[in-house]
Amino acid sequence: MIDEDVSRRTIAVSIKASKLTARGLAYVLQAVGRKIAKHHRAKQTPHGRQTVGQLMGHGAATNSIEVEAPALFDRVARKWNVDYAFYQVAPDKHLLFFKAGQADAITACFSEYSKRLLKRTKSAKAPIREQIKEAAAEAARQPAQKLERTKEAVHEDR
Numbered sequence: 001m002i003d004e005d006v007s008r009r010t011i012a013v014s015i016k017a018s019k020l021t022a023r024g025l026a027y028v029l030q031a032v033g034r035k036i037a038k039h040h041r042a043k044q045t046p047h048g049r050q051t052v053g054q055l056m057g058h059g060a061a062t063n064s065i066e067v068e069a070p071a072l073f074d075r076v077a078r079k080w081n082v083d084y085a086f087y088q089v090a091p092d093k094h095l096l097f098f099k100a101g102q103a104d105a106i107t108a109c110f111s112e113y114s115k116r117l118l119k120r121t122k123s124a125k126a127p128i129r130e131q132i133k134e135a136a137a138e139a140a141r142q143p144a145q146k147l148e149r150t151k152e153a154v155h156e157d158r
Contacts, residue, residue, distance in 0.1 A: 011036075047083055049074060052097055055085040061100040065110065070094050072120070073113050080109040 015028055046054055055062060067073055070086050073096065077084055082105045084098045098106045126134075 047081070048078065050083065050085050052085045052087050055083060055097055055099070058083070058099065062097050063100050063103065063106075064095045064097045065106075067094050067096045067113075068092065069117060070096075072116060073109075076109055076113045076116065079112075080105050082106055082109055 011032065013028065013032055015024075017024055045058055064087075066089075067086070082098060082102050084096055084106075087095045087097060089095055
């Protein structure tokens with residue numbers, strides 16, 4: 001049984017080099033390590049934000065909701081550890097796809113997102129250009145002030 005376990009975990013690496021140095025061997029071992037890590041990551045299912053294809057590839061049923069600000073939703077969704085994907089329908093319209101099994105977490109996440117979205121719209125200031133236009137319109141509404149110039153009395157006795 002131990003022999004089977006060892007043979008299953010054994011990796012064969014062949015190196016073709018005219019002179020094998022410690023630096024060359026270290027480089028090869030790093031490359032093998034990267035290859036093993038890449039293979040290991042490919043087997044794992046991704047979590048968090050991902051593409052629609054990756055989310056559909058999990059094999060679970062999915063649902064979708066329309067979302068306005070995906071960047072704001074990203075911050076909230078990371079906190080709730082949900083798997084989701086965005087699909088852009090129009091320039092300002094995005095569909096949020098998520099696993100049906102995570103509906104409770106998405107509901108909680110979506111309620112926090114909507115609170116933040118409402119808070120953001122209430123506290124948002126008008127852009128600078130709009131403020132300048134409003135100030136110009138206000139100045140145009142007010143009557144122009146006339147400067148009165150008066151000459152001082154000049155002494156003629158000098």
